[in-house]
Amino acid sequence: MKLIEGGSGIPPEPDWSAVFPGRAKSIAADRANATRYWHDAIADLRATEKLSVVNGHALQRLVIAYILYDRAAVEVIREGPIVPAPRTKTPMHSPWATAMRDASRMANAIEAELTLSPRRRASGGKVNRRSRKPGASDQYLKSVPTENNDDEK
Incomplete structure (x- = not known):
């Protein structure tokens, strides 16, 4: 039997x-x-019982951030936070520093949304796992003891 992720x-x-x-x-x-x-984020959410398929x-x-x-x-x-401007060579803030700051803000917002940061962990509710109710087909698929099989032992 092959396990299908997401189930x-x-x-x-x-x-x-x-x-x-x-x-x-x-x-x-x-x-x-x-x-x-x-895998780190999945493990953390699973440990706190806050993992759900809709968080995918x-x-x-978060990973992209x-x-x-x-x-x-x-x-x-490599370059430093201040670099020379391409045309004028006057010092300017590195575009990479801006990208780094934006990615940090994006990651912080998503971590808060997912309650991954320790500070926000208590505010998120746990995901309720509903047990599956047995249906008519479950009774149909059960093994029935007969004289030819060994289920009666």
Whole structure:
């Protein structure tokens, strides 16, 4: 029997090769980091009983925000927060620093929405798991003891 993701309240992991296309080493690293971030967030939401299939897209946006932050942070570390303007060469704020700040704000907002941050964790309610009511087909599919099988033992 093959387990289908999503049936147990776990959103299916996105295809990161479609989200981050390309063959560069940095893209492959982004995909690996995305998988790690995804599984960390899933584990955290599962531990606090707040994981639901409907959180899948918000989790994807969170992972993308993390990756954008990581990319921008590398460039800010390499170039510095102040860079020369392309034409005038006067000092200006790095566009990467702005992108890093925006990605951080985006991640903070999504973390709050998902109650991932410890400060907001108490405010989110738990996801109620409803048990499945047995139907008529469940009775139909049950094994019935007969003289030819060993169910009577």
